[in-house]
Amino acid sequence: MMLQVKVIRSFISVLRIRRLLLLILVIPALSHAEQWDIEQLMVELAQVRSSHAYFVEKKSIAILTVPVESSGELIYTAPDHLEKRTDKPKIESMILDKDTLNIELSSQLNSPIGNQTSSKNYQLQLHDYPEIAVFIDSIRGTLAGDLVSLQKNYQLSLFGNADNWTLSLKPTNQKMLAIVKCIEISGAHNAINRIETNQTDGDNSVMLIEQKTTP
Amino acid sequence: MQHIFEKGRAAIVLWLIFIISCGIIISRSQFTTDLSAFLPRDPTLAQQLLLEQIHDGLASRLILVGIEGSDPITHAALSKQIAQTLRENSAFVSVNNGEPVTAERDQAYLFNNRYLLSPTVTPERFEVEGLHAAISDSIDLLASPAGLMVKSLLPRDPTGEMMQLLTQLNSGNRPQTVDNTWVSDDKSRALLLIQTKASGDNTDAQQVAMSAIQHAFDHATSRTPESKLLMTGPGVFSVTARDTIKSQVSRLAIISIVLIASLLLLVYRSFSALLLGFLPVISGAVAGIAAVSLGFGSVHGITLGFGTALIGEAVDYSIYLFVQSEKNNVEEQQNWTKRFWPTIRLGVLTSIFGFSSLLLSGFPGLAQLGLYSIAGLVVAATVTRFVLPHLLPNKFRVQDLSAIGLTLASLVKHATKLRWPAVLLLIIASVILVQHRTEIWNDNISSLSPVSQAEVDLDTSLRADMGAPDVRYIVVVSGASQQSVLETSEQVAVQLQTLVDKGVLAGFESPSRYLPSAAMQRARQSSLPDPITLKTKLAQASQGLPVNDELFKPFIVDVNTAREQALLEDDSLDQTSMAMAVDALLIKQKDHWTALLPLTAPEGIDIDTIQVNSVLVAAHLSGVLFVDMKVESDNLYSGYLNEAIVLSVSGLIAIIGLLLWVFRSPMHVFRIITPLAAAVITTTAGLAVFGQQLIILHLVGLLLVVAVGSNYALFFNRTDNLILPRTLASMLFANLTTVVGFGVLAFANVAVLQAMGVTVAPGVILALIYSAIFARNTHV
Numbered sequence: 001m002m003l004q005v006k007v008i009r010s011f012i013s014v015l016r017i018r019r020l021l022l023l024i025l026v027i028p029a030l031s032h033a034e035q036w037d038i039e040q041l042m043v044e045l046a047q048v049r050s051s052h053a054y055f056v057e058k059k060s061i062a063i064l065t066v067p068v069e070s071s072g073e074l075i076y077t078a079p080d081h082l083e084k085r086t087d088k089p090k091i092e093s094m095i096l097d098k099d100t101l102n103i104e105l106s107s108q109l110n111s112p113i114g115n116q117t118s119s120k121n122y123q124l125q126l127h128d129y130p131e132i133a134v135f136i137d138s139i140r141g142t143l144a145g146d147l148v149s150l151q152k153n154y155q156l157s158l159f160g161n162a163d164n165w166t167l168s169l170k171p172t173n174q175k176m177l178a179i180v181k182c183i184e185i186s187g188a189h190n191a192i193n194r195i196e197t198n199q200t201d202g203d204n205s206v207m208l209i210e211q212k213t214t215p
Numbered sequence: 216m217q218h219i220f221e222k223g224r225a226a227i228v229l230w231l232i233f234i235i236s237c238g239i240i241i242s243r244s245q246f247t248t249d250l251s252a253f254l255p256r257d258p259t260l261a262q263q264l265l266l267e268q269i270h271d272g273l274a275s276r277l278i279l280v281g282i283e284g285s286d287p288i289t290h291a292a293l294s295k296q297i298a299q300t301l302r303e304n305s306a307f308v309s310v311n312n313g314e315p316v317t318a319e320r321d322q323a324y325l326f327n328n329r330y331l332l333s334p335t336v337t338p339e340r341f342e343v344e345g346l347h348a349a350i351s352d353s354i355d356l357l358a359s360p361a362g363l364m365v366k367s368l369l370p371r372d373p374t375g376e377m378m379q380l381l382t383q384l385n386s387g388n389r390p391q392t393v394d395n396t397w398v399s400d401d402k403s404r405a406l407l408l409i410q411t412k413a414s415g416d417n418t419d420a421q422q423v424a425m426s427a428i429q430h431a432f433d434h435a436t437s438r439t440p441e442s443k444l445l446m447t448g449p450g451v452f453s454v455t456a457r458d459t460i461k462s463q464v465s466r467l468a469i470i471s472i473v474l475i476a477s478l479l480l481l482v483y484r485s486f487s488a489l490l491l492g493f494l495p496v497i498s499g500a501v502a503g504i505a506a507v508s509l510g511f512g513s514v515h516g517i518t519l520g521f522g523t524a525l526i527g528e529a530v531d532y533s534i535y536l537f538v539q540s541e542k543n544n545v546e547e548q549q550n551w552t553k554r555f556w557p558t559i560r561l562g563v564l565t566s567i568f569g570f571s572s573l574l575l576s577g578f579p580g581l582a583q584l585g586l587y588s589i590a591g592l593v594v595a596a597t598v599t600r601f602v603l604p605h606l607l608p609n610k611f612r613v614q615d616l617s618a619i620g621l622t623l624a625s626l627v628k629h630a631t632k633l634r635w636p637a638v639l640l641l642i643i644a645s646v647i648l649v650q651h652r653t654e655i656w657n658d659n660i661s662s663l664s665p666v667s668q669a670e671v672d673l674d675t676s677l678r679a680d681m682g683a684p685d686v687r688y689i690v691v692v693s694g695a696s697q698q699s700v701l702e703t704s705e706q707v708a709v710q711l712q713t714l715v716d717k718g719v720l721a722g723f724e725s726p727s728r729y730l731p732s733a734a735m736q737r738a739r740q741s742s743l744p745d746p747i748t749l750k751t752k753l754a755q756a757s758q759g760l761p762v763n764d765e766l767f768k769p770f771i772v773d774v775n776t777a778r779e780q781a782l783l784e785d786d787s788l789d790q791t792s793m794a795m796a797v798d799a800l801l802i803k804q805k806d807h808w809t810a811l812l813p814l815t816a817p818e819g820i821d822i823d824t825i826q827v828n829s830v831l832v833a834a835h836l837s838g839v840l841f842v843d844m845k846v847e848s849d850n851l852y853s854g855y856l857n858e859a860i861v862l863s864v865s866g867l868i869a870i871i872g873l874l875l876w877v878f879r880s881p882m883h884v885f886r887i888i889t890p891l892a893a894a895v896i897t898t899t900a901g902l903a904v905f906g907q908q909l910i911i912l913h914l915v916g917l918l919l920v921v922a923v924g925s926n927y928a929l930f931f932n933r934t935d936n937l938i939l940p941r942t943l944a945s946m947l948f949a950n951l952t953t954v955v956g957f958g959v960l961a962f963a964n965v966a967v968l969q970a971m972g973v974t975v976a977p978g979v980i981l982a983l984i985y986s987a988i989f990a991r992n993t994h995v
Contacts, residue, residue: 064761069356105355122382127392
């Protein structure tokens with residue numbers, strides 16, 4: 001899947017360069033037209049219809065004595081389906097579909113018969129939890145390349161270039177700002193490789209992402 | 216002579232007194248248009264529940280509103296403005312459009328009472344191991360996006376009771392939102408769910424509520440010319456049904472009166488004859504309404520609609536009197552009385568015998584029609600016989616109809632030649648009936664509903680948008696007290712949960728979820744350890760977890776508060792959205808309580824009712840009933856359809872019995888019955904050919920065909936073998952008025968009225984023709 005995306009992407013960039021050359025020849029004054037900016041990034045991101053990746057996440061939470069480290073897989077299908085399947089330290093899954101967030105946790109029970117796994121399900125309607133919704137939209141909006149939706153809740157700034165960019169999202173809403181200070185999403189072209197969340201109370205999480213290439 | 220006049224005066228005075236008293240009764244009568252007339256008088260327990268839900272259950276008080284036609288942003292703004300206006304109106308208990316207006320109060324109720332409400336509060340959970348597992352789960356949740364919310368709760372609620380409660384409440388589909396307001400899946404429609412204070416069968420109050428919603432929409436500042444307001448729900452249905460029945464009945468009445476009056480005027484060529492001819496009709500109609508009002512306490516709109524059709528039948532008697540008594544002097548009238556009255560009296564009697572079977576119906580609507588017909592026909596005939604002759608002016612005379620009569624007579628002479636073709640037609644009709652025998656009856660209760668298909672479709676579509684499917688499966692718990700039904704509900708919930716875990720059910724609701732029984736609340740309180748014990752256990756439970764047990768000091772305080780807090784009662788829920796749920800699911804009746812536990816089927820599959828039943832039976836709980844509302848309502852109707860068939864057949868037997876008793880000649884009775892049976896068979900076959908499935912009211916129509924047609928058959932089979940041309944003319948006109956009266960009903964939009972119209976109008980024509988064809992060789 002990713003291979004295909006990459007091929008298409010390089011094909012598109014070849015086309016773009018050709019068009020660019022043409023433009024330079026015809027109207028030299030417009031040569032600055034091809035400038036890499038946030039819109040450009042969004043267009044590129046929006047081209048990804050689905051992706052599958054590995055992640056490693058480290059959360060530092062003040063009320064916990066040690067950071068929580070976890071790893072697993074991420075599956076995204078445009079425009080609003082996102083799955084986070086954690087393998088370590090415990091199996092859990094988090095499926096976001098439209099407005100519904102489903103969290104399934106498994107817990108080990110030590111019983112006389114042996115170790116048993118039971119699972120626990122939580123279902124949240126994002127619409128009931130605006131702060132969580134806004135937070136999730138930062139990631140989902142970036143994945144979908146939905147600039148309008150991102151700008152609704154965040155002040156955006158972009159650093160770097162197409163090969164190595166960082167998009168910084170700062171909440172505009174006061175209520176949200178009381179919880180999340182800023183979210184930084186980094187990537188190369190249309191592939192996200194790092195998400196860092198800094199909470200206002202000092203808690204922080206860093207997620208490293210590596211695209212799974214189709215064999 | 217003097218004697219006759221005195222007798223006449225007495226009759227007129229009595230008649231006037233009678234009419235005035237009927238008028239007084241009617242002025243005090245109640246008129247209804249709800250569907251209760253079509254629901255049984257002696258329901259079973261399950262049917263009782265169905266009826267209560269239809270009458271005043273929460274479902275009956277819900278109005279579903281859709282806003283469409285513009286863009287989603289405009290819809291959202293309109294939704295908020297309408298909701299804001301309506302929330303200030305005391306006629307509405309709640310106005311939900313997705314805005315989190317009660318969210319804070321809801322969360323406060325859940326959070327403050329979490330140790331009384333959460334089903335996971337058990338003694339084991341507050342042992343070291345239970346605490347360890349619960350805290351461990353909460354820590355896992357911290358690492359998820361939900362952690363944003365859970366984090367602040369952890370010190371006070373490390374066992375995650377709040378999350379437990381929220382998850383439980385949030386199960387089930389809810390609509391998508393735009394700008395915090397509910398929208399349909401394709402976002403083309405904004406949705407509101409409104410609960411009225413008045414019950415669904417209070418049609419006046421529902422109408423007021425509907426106009427308040429319309430008014431709020433009309434005056435919303437964001438309204439654009441394109442935006443459209445849609446409303447549906449049981450209350451809306453009863454309002455539109457009433458409007459439809461009202462407008463239909465009054466329009467049909469006017470049309471049939473005008474048509475019959477013009478026809479009579481054409482025949483009589485005399486206004487006084489026309490007015491006098493209507494006297495028995497009006498008397499009959501007034502008596503019918505008064506009788507129904509006295510007998511049933513209220514008069515249904517359908518009965519009135521039926522009454523307009525009966526005008527065409529009752530007017531027959533005066534036609535017979537005017538046309539058959541040739542010269543209008545006293546002797547001639549006495550002659551009529553002697554010669555024709557016995558035949559008409561027998562006709563009236565057959566009608567009464569036919570309709571009296573309807574009186575026994577367990578279906579108030581049918582019984583009303585029966586009583587109305589009997590009272591109306593008896594009074595119309597009596598007035599024609601005893602009052603009308605005295606009111607006729609001295610030189611009263613209607614147009615001479617002998618020319619028409621003679622033409623008819625020559626036709627009738629040849630009619631017998633049609634016997635064999637008629638027999639052939641009958642055979643064909645019988646074959647058609649046999650072929651259609653399986654699909655001849657419509658046993659769907661909705662076939663009786665005065666609600667149009669378009670309205671039903673809108674309702675289905677809005678319901679689907681809301682993600683609120685019809686509640687079909689319900690476990691009903693009844694008991695003597697609120698506490699006893701709550702306790703039983705809790706036991707039922709345990710059983711149902713096992714089915715949810717097995718995937719037989721997607722979920723279920725229970726009032727005990729929001730308001731646990733006092734016993735359950737006390738049990739949960741006693742699961743909570745005292746502060747010192749809890750502190751020790753927490754210290755042990757935190758071992759191996761990345762938390763410091765010092766963090767949980769607020770938890771120890773909260774648990775201690777919960778141990779001593781007052782138990783939750785009805786009013787604890789006030790001002791929360793859960794109050795509405797409890798209100799709907801926990802119902803107080805006169806002397807007993809009912810709890811409803813609606814079940815949700817897993818997506819795409821039906822509920823395995825056998826499993827549900829067996830689990831409930833195995834639990835040996837008393838006062839628990841599993842109800843499939845759809846099956847119940849279908850059974851209800853097919854039960855009544857079968858009953859109506861039995862009653863109609865017994866009505867027919869009663870008529871035959873009466874005729875046998877009068878004539879004491881089976882052959883003679885056979886001659887009278889043959890044309891009537893032929894008319895019934897041909898009419899039914901005709902309906903089947905045109906794809907009309909029969910409902911109860913077709914059956915009543917067939918009974919009417921027999922009742923009206925018996926007059927014709929009796930005239931054609933008089934024992935004196937003599938049928939005068941003017942008798943033929945009177946029958947033709949009597950027949951035409953009946954056809955007009957019922958024919959007009961055939962164009963009604965109300966299914967029950969239409970059914971009667973399409974049956975009676977062709978039926979009586981056929982009855983007249985068959986009577987002529989199968990008549991004994993008559994000397995005309």
